[in-house]
Amino acid sequence: MTVSCDIKSVWTDFVQLVEKKCSATEFHNWIEPIKIKEETEDKLVLEVPNIFVQEYLIDNYKQDLLNFFSCTSIEELPFHFSIAAITPKEKKSSTSISKPQKTSHLQLNRNYTFENFIEGPSNQFVKSAAVGVANRPGKSYNPLFIHGGVGLGKTHLLHGIGHSVLQKNKHAKIQSITTEAFINDLVDNLKNKSVDKMKRFYRNLDILLVDDIQFLQNRLNFEDEFCNTFESLINQHKQIVITSDKPPSQLKLSDRMIARMEWGLVANIGVPDLETKVAIIQHKAETKGIIIPDDVAFYIADHVFLNVRQIEGAINRLFAYCRLMGEQITQDVVEKTLSEIFEQQTSKKVTVESILKSVASAFEVRISEIKGDSRMKQIALARQVAMYLSKELISDSLQKIANSFGGKTHSTLLHSWKKVSNQLSTNEQLQRQIQMIKKNLS
Ligand code: ADP
Numbered sequence: 001m002t003v004s005c006d007i008k009s010v011w012t013d014f015v016q017l018v019e020k021k022c023s024a025t026e027f028h029n030w031i032e033p034i035k036i037k038e039e040t041e042d043k044l045v046l047e048v049p050n051i052f053v054q055e056y057l058i059d060n061y062k063q064d065l066l067n068f069f070s071c072t073s074i075e076e077l078p079f080h081f082s083i084a085a086i087t088p089k090e091k092k093s094s095t096s097i098s099k100p101q102k103t104s105h106l107q108l109n110r111n112y113t114f115e116n117f118i119e120g121p122s123n124q125f126v127k128s129a130a131v132g133v134a135n136r137p138g139k140s141y142n143p144l145f146i147h148g149g150v151g152l153g154k155t156h157l158l159h160g161i162g163h164s165v166l167q168k169n170k171h172a173k174i175q176s177i178t179t180e181a182f183i184n185d186l187v188d189n190l191k192n193k194s195v196d197k198m199k200r201f202y203r204n205l206d207i208l209l210v211d212d213i214q215f216l217q218n219r220l221n222f223e224d225e226f227c228n229t230f231e232s233l234i235n236q237h238k239q240i241v242i243t244s245d246k247p248p249s250q251l252k253l254s255d256r257m258i259a260r261m262e263w264g265l266v267a268n269i270g271v272p273d274l275e276t277k278v279a280i281i282q283h284k285a286e287t288k289g290i291i292i293p294d295d296v297a298f299y300i301a302d303h304v305f306l307n308v309r310q311i312e313g314a315i316n317r318l319f320a321y322c323r324l325m326g327e328q329i330t331q332d333v334v335e336k337t338l339s340e341i342f343e344q345q346t347s348k349k350v351t352v353e354s355i356l357k358s359v360a361s362a363f364e365v366r367i368s369e370i371k372g373d374s375r376m377k378q379i380a381l382a383r384q385v386a387m388y389l390s391k392e393l394i395s396d397s398l399q400k401i402a403n404s405f406g407g408k409t410h411s412t413l414l415h416s417w418k419k420v421s422n423q424l425s426t427n428e429q430l431q432r433q434i435q436m437i438k439k440n441l442s
């Protein structure tokens, strides 16, 4: 790493960041137990209570660790892990670390509030739906289903609803849970023969917030229980909010489950446009008490384009560097510290041109035909798919994207996007084709 002057303080900074990012329980269970056992010139020996904690750290914070320690791969990180010897007294409690959380635990990340959520065209609609639900739980859209790619703020909005409801009514019975945790909970309660108790708990809630429902796919045994809980809450007009990486129709779940999820409002959260990214960067800087010049914020926003989590990774790394080196934030410093992140992305940057190329070859048509006006079936379909993918994968304005298609209008683009989106739910061949093209692009 370039700033090897003090690995320990970088680690401390990193732990502080994680504490802000995750829930108190998560921090307590997974991060707090990691202790610095030894410090050599270029390595830290980190003592972990068990291998799960080590894996958890690497799995969940890989990118942050790489950013903080300026490494490009896990192997380069300046750590050596050592597993703590178990004393007899600890034996009992150490097993609890891999156990699922208790049902009664409400876990909301305290930074994920509506106030901290920056709005822009890509998320305005879903944000106002979330506010609507928080103001009148069970009475507006039920369920509210939020879907979109990773790191775009789904969990943030979900927790925002929780905070907002609790602000208005601190006795509200809210459960915020990941789908994984729900399944773990169920397994645990099945083992302890306490499923009835769990059912009562869930069915007495005022609001159920479920994160990442896509993990329910292929878990047939659990889908039923989920569906029952779901129906019983909805029938009592209790609010349910669900997040997912795909819309309901594209999830591999039973028809019954998909129908339930489509009962209320399905809202998409997209990649923020440039102005919104700038606003997010400035907001994040402000909350850390740092002033970031406008031109620098624009420069970062223009280079980091995949999602908001990446923006955060970039500015944390930038701040850590400036703090350690006592330097001001200038474009030069940004280039120096973030060049790796930018480079990694450049190779992944999707453009209309790259989409046109991949789609043309998948559909065996010419790029010029896609850009043209022919209505021949195969060409028209290729055009629609290319437009769909461009809108999904590129954060430019619709008009700018449409222009790259031989000067089409933005309503043509939107129309194609809708058409393909609708077809995707029923047309498996199209799903496969699009998946393949996406794979080619990355
Ligand atoms: P997802 O659940 O969609 O993968 P998260 O909700 O975990 O994404 O968001 C990733 C990070 O980006 C979080 O730290 C979150 O606070 C931040 N974030 C996402 N969208 C916004 C936004 N519009 N304004 C401010 N922060 C955001």
Ligand code: MG
Pocket (backbone or CB within 6 Å): 154, 155, 156, 211, 212
């Ligand atoms: Mg999430």
